[in-house]
Amino acid sequence: METIDIFLQNYWWFLVSLLGALLVFLLFVQGGQSLLFTIGKTPMQQKMLLNSTGRKWEFTFTTLVTFGGAFFASFPLFYSTSFGGAYWVWILILLCFVLQAVSYEYQSKKGNLLGTKTYKIFLLLNGILAPVLIGTAVGTFFNGAEFIVNKAQLSTVGNPVISSWATPWHGLEAAFVVWNVLLGLAVFFLSRVLALLYFINNINDDEIQKKSRKQLIIETVLFLVFFLTFFVHLLLQEGFAVDANKEVFMQPYKYFNNFIQMPVVLVVLLAGVVGVLFGIGKTILSAEWKKGIWFAGTGTVLTVLALLLCAGWNDTAYYPSLTNLQSSLTIQNSCSSRFTLKTMAYVSILIPLVLAYIVYAWRALDIHKITKKEMEENEHTY
Amino acid sequence: MIAEIDISLIDWSRAQFALTAIYHWLFVPLTLGLGIVQAIMETIYYKTGDEFWKKTAKFWMKIFGINFAIGVATGLILEFEFGTNWSNYSWFVGDIFGAPLAIEGVVAFFMEATFIAVMYFGWNKVSKGFHLTSTWLTIVGATISAFWILVANAWMQHPAGMHFNPDTVRNEMDSFWAVALSPVAINKFFHTVLSGWIIGGMVVAGISSWYLLKKRETKFALASIKVGVTFGLIACLLSMWTGDGSAMQVAEKQPMKLAAMEALYEGDNGVNLVGVGILNPSKKEYNDDKDPFLFKIDVPIPKFLSYLSFGKFNAYVPGIKDIIDGGYTTSDGSIALSALEKMRRGKLAVAALANYSLAKADSALFERRADSIKNAATAAESFAITSDGDTILLTSTELFAAKKADVYTRIAESRKQLNDNIKYFGYGYIKEPSDLIPPVALTFYAFRIMIILGGFLFLLFAISAYFSYKNKFETKRWLQWICLISILLAIIAGQAGWVVAEVGRQPWAIQDMLPTSAAISRLATSSVQITFFIFLALFTVLLIAELKIMINAIKKGPQINEQKN
Structure with a gap:
């Protein structure tokens, strides 16, 4: 394989990982939804919460869509194998995002058919299910899934489907692997931690501030318990490695070795962890400090980025098959052609521009904090 | 392992995709059309500083927002259904098809998502200029997204800019611009977006007419109608022109679709x-000689x-x-092949792919064995090799060399056979010539409905514009009724257009390249049935909620001070 191919495959794995990392950060919107009834005790408080994280829901949603599109364009075999195979997991994720998309706009509107409460419960459902399911699905990147890929099948007229799932559960079986679920729960509590930090930053209301700071401690402890258990296990577990003949084999301490063999990724990971802990810690210790979300948010992006890079770089199978080891997907065997990866690499030059205008528009709106006054005065609120 | 893909699985997968697409297309055209109308109105506000136009724009933005959310929701499902329900398709052409979807996300969706937030929540937070720019960028983003998804759709109707790679068993892109700027894509983009503008114009004219019928919000209604019908009329004219272009492309590239349309x-x-x-x-039957x-x-x-x-x-x-x-002379001067001949060639291509893959696997064995032979082993059994399904004992290095040469001959021959017949690859999966005929009645009637309603809307916009500019619209109650009812007709016209495009190209997922039967995911039919009904119930409930909220918002109205009249 030529250097350009290796570069492009790694570059695209980096971009997909970055999008995944941004998505996990943006799940703070979901975290906010799951806390709607925990922090918001009065209708006004709930309204402020909804208008805080809620005004960012389209970013999370768009990042999910773009993550899907980018994965499709760069690693189409994953798109076809996982989405077509782990059918039920993805359908559940999609359904709960459909509920979210309409609920913000509809919950406070007259004539909304189902009633405000129902839409708030939809938001709660999305707030819980989306992080748990996405986290659990990502867990299969390290713990494997049950599928077979046989490209020769395409020549079998009458039954030409190349990817098949080996269990009738079509993805739900991932929920029976404790290490997947641990990651799902870690992502869930992380999303709640981030949401609390965002409330603290974004809402000018004493009661919400106080409650958020108190709740932050509980959520942080739960997050750390689940994440650390997952992470320690990850470092100790056997991993799916690829040898020089492109054969996949089980290697002890594969992921631990990946961090050691890719010191830059290790540094990113550590920086991320420090960012998350600093963001949370200083918020808890300093009653006036409100910038925790930016440290913990950046930390989240870095940590998740490092984890996903660890899953795909350094001769690792990022979507391992438990049914047939050699069906496992690697960034080499599942990627698009050089031409497409190159073309899309040119498109990716636009990403910093996109990030720049997002930051600009976000700041322009967030300079004005959420207050009771705005909720009462402004015509367009959720 | 399922022995053969069940026909009902194909049908249900298609039904689910059609359901999602139909629902999606209830909302998207309104986004595309209304987005421009409200941006024009805000521009007038920006230029004149007249608060009336700000309130007018804000009212239509409210309608836009109610509609936008559900369009986004159904769009998400559509994108992922390529993976969940059409997984073989996603591998077979993902190298080409994934790119426009990714570009849509990066270039269009973020623009939309970022600036729609400013549009709604930024009125008192950012400058007037920044706000207006955001309103325009929201609709520009939505329109760019329409462009890329239509590039993807057009590519399925007329695949271009790619070649088949037997080593990866898929099609690979070799010209991005042939995909992105294919004439079919450009035409489809304009025709489809214009249909959205027509619907946007009609919705504005229809709802405003309702106010006139109720003798409410007169100034607002008349001003909105003027913008709406002018916009709709221009869209109608342009859409006739792009429709003509579309017919020519169908005639040349999808003659079966044209035949079914007529x-x-x-x-x-x-x-x-x-x-x-x-x-x-x-x-x-196509050949039963009945009229x-x-x-x-x-x-x-x-x-x-x-x-x-x-x-x-x-x-x-x-x-x-x-x-x-077959047997007639096509527009490019060649003699058309019969369906049977295309199917024969298709089967040759599919068989050649199988042979090529086997020969390639054998060649890898020989290459590996070549190393071990060099490394000394001379015992006959060390040359035993399984090639093309048979175990052969290679008793001498000469025989080894000869067999190895055979394998390379097989590779070259199967490659040639594949290349010679690749144009008909998809026909290899077709069982009967009659399978190549799309549902004629559905295509025929949908086409008539689109054309007739399109012509009607053109006349309606023209008449409405005439009375609107003569300041006589307010007194024409019959016209106001027609405008109100025609909202539904405009939506039906748009749906009918998609039925022609999508039903008319059956059985193909990708024209001549991959039929839907070979494009699907291997799932139990019952799973797809369950998700079909979940989506049906969910989308229907949300549609009813949307309509109720919209009707409530319309009843409440823009509440612009009436004494200004």
Whole structure:
């Protein structure tokens, strides 16, 4: 394989990982939804919460869509194998995002058919299910899934489907692997931690501030318990490695070795962890400090980025098959052609521009904090 | 392992995709059309500083927002359904098809998502100029997203800019610009977006008419109508032009679709265009010689179909029977192959791919063995090798070399056979020639509905614009009623257009390259049935909620001070 191919495959794995990392950060919107009834005790408080994280829901949603599109364009075999195979997991994720998309706009509107409460419960459902399911699905990147890929099948007229799932559960079986679920729960509590930090930053209301700071401690402890258990296990577990003949084999301490063999990724990971802990810690210790979300948010992006890079770089199978080891997907065997990866690499030059205008528009709106006054005065609120 | 893909799985997968697409297309055209209307209104506000226009724009933005959310929701499902329900498709052409979807996300969706937030929540937070820019960028983002998804759709109708790579067993892109700027894509983009503008214009005119009928919000309604009908009229004119372009492309690239649109079974030179007609339900086979029509009236311009299709009144338009039987001269001068011949070549291509893959696997074995032979082993059994399914004992290095050469000959031969027949690859999966005929009645009637309603809307916009500019619209209650009812007609016209495009290309997921039967995911039919009904129930409930919220918002109205009249 030529250097350009290796570069492009790694570059695209980096971009997909970055999008995944941004998505996990943006799940703070979901975290906010799951806390709607925990922090918001009065209708006004709930309204402020909804208008805080809620005004960012389209970013999370768009990042999910773009993550899907980018994965499709760069690693189409994953798109076809996982989405077509782990059918039920993805359908559940999609359904709960459909509920979210309409609920913000509809919950406070007259004539909304189902009633405000129902839409708030939809938001709660999305707030819980989306992080748990996405986290659990990502867990299969390290713990494997049950599928077979046989490209020769395409020549079998009458039954030409190349990817098949080996269990009738079509993805739900991932929920029976404790290490997947641990990651799902870690992502869930992380999303709640981030949401609390965002409330603290974004809402000018004493009661919400106080409650958020108190709740932050509980959520942080739960997050750390689940994440650390997952992470320690990850470092100790056997991993799916690829040898020089492109054969996949089980290697002890594969992921631990990946961090050691890719010191830059290790540094990113550590920086991320420090960012998350600093963001949370200083918020808890300093009653006036409100910038925790930016440290913990950046930390989240870095940590998740490092984890996903660890899953795909350094001769690792990022979507391992438990049914047939050699069906496992690697960034080499599942990627698009050089031409497409190159073309899309040119498109990716636009990403910093996109990030720049997002930051600009976000700041322009967030300079004005959420207050009771705005909720009462402004015509367009959720 | 399932022995053969169940027909019902294909049907349900198609039904689910069609359901999602139909729902998606209830909302998206309104986003595309209304987005421009409200941006124009805010521009007037920006230029004149007149608060009236700000309130007017804000009212339409409220309607836009109610509609936008559900369009986004159904769009998400559509994108992921390519993976969940059409996984083989996603591998077979993902190298090409994934790119526009990714670009749509990066370039368009973020623009939309970022600036829609400013549009809604930024009125008192950012400057007037920044706000106006955001309103425009929201609709520019939405329109760019429409462009990329239509590039993807157009590519399925007319694949271009790629080649088949037997080593990876898929199609690979070799010209991005051939994909992105394919004439079919450009035409489809304009035709589709314009249909959204027509619907946007009609919704604005229709809702405003309702206020006039109720004698409320008169100034707002009349001002909105003026913008709406002007916009709609321009969109209608342009859409007729792009529709004409579309017909020519279909004639050239999807002759079977054109034949189905016209229920034309036997082709001829100088064919008339059917105006209206009722199909003969007892016509069951394409070659049963029964008259396809119980009744029909042609468009009074003679030989119009030939002219619309190929720009010449005497051009030959093949019918369904001709396309199945072959033997006529196509527009590029070649003699059309029969369906059976295409299927024969398709099967050769599919078989060649199988042979190529086997030979390639064997060659890898020989390459690996070559190393071990060099490393000394001379015992005959060390040369035992399984090639092409048989175990062969290679008793000498000469024999080894000869067999190895055989393998490379097989690779070259199968490659050649594949290349010679690749154009008909998809036909290899077709069982009967009649499978190549799309549902004629659905395509025929949908096409008539689109054309007739399109013409009607054009007249309606023209008449409404006339009265609107003469300041007489307010007194024409009959016209206000028609405008109100025509909201539904505009939506039906748009849906009918998509039915023509999508049903008319059956059985193909990708024209001539991959039929839907070979494009699906391997799932239990019952799973797809369950998700179909979940989506049906969910989308229907949300649609009802959307309509109720919208009606409430309309009843409440923009509440612009009436004494200004």
